[in-house]
Amino acid sequence: MTFQSTPSQTVGPFFEIGLSRLYVNDLVGPGVSGERVEIEGKAFDADGQPVGDAVIEIWQANSHGKYAHPEDQQDKPTESGFQGYGRTPTQPDGSFRFKTVKPGRVPGPDGNLQAPHIAVSVFARGLLRRLVTRIYFPDEPANAEDYVLNLVEPARRHTLIAKRTTNRQATLEWNVVLQGADETVFFDC
Amino acid sequence: MTCLRGYRRPPPGTQPNHLHPQYVSSIKRAPAKPLVYLPHTLSEVTGPMFEASSSDLKACDLTRQHSGEPLGERIIVSGRVLDEDGRPVPHTLVEVWQANAAGRYLHKIDQHDAPLDPNFTGTGHTLTDSDGRYRFVTIRPGAYPWKNHHNAWRPAHVHFSLFGPAFATRLVTQMYFPGDPLLSFDPIFNCTADERARNHLISSFDWESTLPENALGFNFDIILGGRDETPWEKAK
Numbered sequence: 236m237t238f239q240s241t242p243s244q245t246v247g248p249f250f251e252i253g254l255s256r257l258y259v260n261d262l263v264g265p266g267v268s269g270e271r272v273e274i275e276g277k278a279f280d281a282d283g284q285p286v287g288d289a290v291i292e293i294w295q296a297n298s299h300g301k302y303a304h305p306e307d308q309q310d311k312p313t314e315s316g317f318q319g320y321g322r323t324p325t326q327p328d329g330s331f332r333f334k335t336v337k338p339g340r341v342p343g344p345d346g347n348l349q350a351p352h353i354a355v356s357v358f359a360r361g362l363l364r365r366l367v368t369r370i371y372f373p374d375e376p377a378n379a380e381d382y383v384l385n386l387v388e389p390a391r392r393h394t395l396i397a398k399r400t401t402n403r404q405a406t407l408e409w410n411v412v413l414q415g416a417d418e419t420v421f422f423d424c
Numbered sequence: 425m426t427c428l429r430g431y432r433r434p435p436p437g438t439q440p441n442h443l444h445p446q447y448v449s450s451i452k453r454a455p456a457k458p459l460v461y462l463p464h465t466l467s468e469v470t471g472p473m474f475e476a477s478s479s480d481l482k483a484c485d486l487t488r489q490h491s492g493e494p495l496g497e498r499i500i501v502s503g504r505v506l507d508e509d510g511r512p513v514p515h516t517l518v519e520v521w522q523a524n525a526a527g528r529y530l531h532k533i534d535q536h537d538a539p540l541d542p543n544f545t546g547t548g549h550t551l552t553d554s555d556g557r558y559r560f561v562t563i564r565p566g567a568y569p570w571k572n573h574h575n576a577w578r579p580a581h582v583h584f585s586l587f588g589p590a591f592a593t594r595l596v597t598q599m600y601f602p603g604d605p606l607l608s609f610d611p612i613f614n615c616t617a618d619e620r621a622r623n624h625l626i627s628s629f630d631w632e633s634t635l636p637e638n639a640l641g642f643n644f645d646i647i648l649g650g651r652d653e654t655p656w657e658k659a660k
Contacts, residue, residue, distance in 0.1 A: 238508050238647045241624050242439050242616040244598040245447075246583065249529040252547045253521025253583055257474075281452040288533075294471060294591050304470035306590075320472035344428070344463045354467050354591050361449030363440035363615050365594060367462065387460055413453045421455050422462035423433070424592055 243364040248288055250358070251324060260323040261334040262293075264316025269298025269336035273406045274370060274397060277329040278357070281414035285329025289359035291411070293321040293333060293370070295352075300339025311339075337372060343382040350377035350384065357411055367424040370409050371396045387420050394419045430464030431592040431649040432508060438621035446611035448572050464592055471591040474517040476551050484550040486520075486562040494544035496525025496563035498639040501582060501599065501627065504556040508650030512556025513593075518646075519585040520560060521547045527566030527580075536568050561639065567606055579606035579613060588648040599644045600626045 246254070263271065278286035296302045296319060301311035303318045317336070325331045340348035350371055357366040371378055373396055378384055384392055394417065397407035412419045442454035462468065482489055487498060501520075505513040523529045523546060526538035530545055544563065552558045565580045581598040588594065600607060607613050607626070616622040624647065633641030 237650070238506060238510060239438055239618075239621050239624065240434055240508055240647045240649050241595060241597050242621050243595060244440075244583075244612060244615075244625070245449075246585075246596050247598075249523075249531040249534060250521065250583070252529060252531055252545065253519050253585065256547075256549065257519075281456075284452075286453065292594075294467070296467070302466065302470040304473060306470050307466060318472065341466045344465055349465065349467070352467065356591075356594055358596055359453060361447070361451075361453035362442070363444055363447065363450060363454075363612070364442060365596065366442075366455065383462065383465070386462075391457075414456050418455055418457050420457075421459050423459040424462045424464075424468060 245360060245363050246290060246358040248360045250290055254290055254322065255324075257322050258324065259321050260332060262317065262319065262321050263334060263336055267297070267314050267316040267336060269339075271334070271405055272337050273332060273334050274409055275330065275332040275406060276408055276410040278325050278331070278359075278411040279329060279413065279415075283415070285325075285327070286359055286413065287325055287327040287329055289325045289357055289411075291323055291325065291331050292356040292358075293335070294354040295319045295335065296338040296341050298336045298339050300341045300348075302341070309342075340377065345382050347380065347382065348377070350375055350381035352381075352383075366413070367422045368411070368419055369395050369422070373397055373399050373407065391420050428464065428466065428469060429654070430469065430652045431590060432652055434649070437618040438616065440615035444611060444615040447615060468592045469590045471587055471589065471594065474551070474587070480550060483548050484558075484560050486544065486546065486548045486560060488561075489545050490543040492543040494524065494541050494563050498561065499564050500559065500561055500633050500635065500639050500641040501644055502557065502559035502630070502633050502641065503643050503645040505552050505558065505586060505588070505646045505648065506556055507648050512552070512554075513588055513648055514552055514554045514556055516552050516589065517549060517587050518552060518558045519549045520562075520582055522562065522565040522582045523568055525563050525566050527568030538566070538568065559633075564601070572611060577606050577609070579604045579610050584646065586646060586648065593648045595646070595648055597646070598625060601642065602626055602628055
C-alpha cells in the first residue's frame, strides 16, 4: 500500500513562535576541529527588496566529511560538539549569519567526492514549498569537478558559491535571491 | 562506494507549485527559473536528529504552559507520521504553532484586532514514538483575516514542521479542520492542484481520541516522502 505524501504549506509570517526554540546560528561547540567560517548574507525578492521574514536552515558534514547521522557509514570521526544543523530567521533587512566550520568532502553520486558544501532550506511567507539550495566555498579546486555544480548551467553556478569578503578573512558572503535576473539556483530535491 | 537509496519525488500536482498567483505573496518570491534536479547524495539522505528535552510534557500540552487555562475549545490533535509505504517514522521531531481561540498569534507583527490570551502561547513540540505516533493537547484555533484579497480569512489551522529521517524529507505544512466553510476560499489550502492530495491537509474528527467531559479529538496523519526501492544508478 502506498500513501501520497502530505502537501507542503507555507510557514507564513508567524513561524517565529514555533521555530525559535531551535534557532542555532553558531554550530561550533567545544573541541570541534576544522577551519572556522562565518557565512553572512541577505535574502532578496524579485524587486531586490530584503526578505525579512524568512527562516534559513542548514545541514552539513563536519570537517572530516562525516554527517552526524546513522546512515553515514563512512569510517570517519564524528564530533560531539558538532551536529551540523543550523536554523536562523532573517532580520528585517534580510540579513542572516551562521558560524560554522568548513565541511569536509562527502561521496557524490558518481563515486567521486563532492566539493565541500552546505545543504540549505529556505522557508518564508510566500513560499508554498521550501526552497533547497547549496552553499559552496570559494577558491576550492574541487568545485570544478563537483557532480552537482556541473548539473548547473555555468552562468548560474556563481549563485551557489560564497564569496570572500574584502576585510574579514574568515567571513564569506552568500546571498539568496528568490527571483530575478541573478536568481539563486534552487534544486528539485 | 556503497549504493545509496534516495527518496521518491512527488507525483505531479500533489505538491504546490512555487508560484500560485492567487496567493499574492508568492508572486515576488517564487523562483521563476526551473529547478535543477538534485540526485540524492549522502547530504540529502542524512539530516538533523533531535532528542527529547526535559520540557516535553508541557511542550505537547499547549493548555498547560501557563498558570491558568486558555480560553477556547480544548482539542486533542494526534496521529501518525508515516512514509509513503505506510511505515512509521519513529522518534522524529514534530513542531507546531497556531493562533489562539480568537484567531490571534502571540507574535509582534500580528495586528489582528482580537485579544491575546495570557494563558496561551500557541507553540509545542514532541517526538513521535516508536510507532510514529504523536499527540498534542491544545485549543481549537480561530480563523483570522489577512490582506491577500477582499474579505480574506484564513481557515482555522495548525502549523506543523517535521524533519523525518533525512534532509530530503523535511516538511512544513498546515492542518485544517473538517467542514470549515473557509477552505474553498483559501488560496493557501487550494495551492495544491490534486484534490485528493489537498484533502490530506484536513484532519478528521476522531471519536477514539476524544476524551469524555474533556476534549474533542482530531486525527491528522502526516505522510513523508518514501524511500526509492532501488539504489540510485549512476547518471548518464
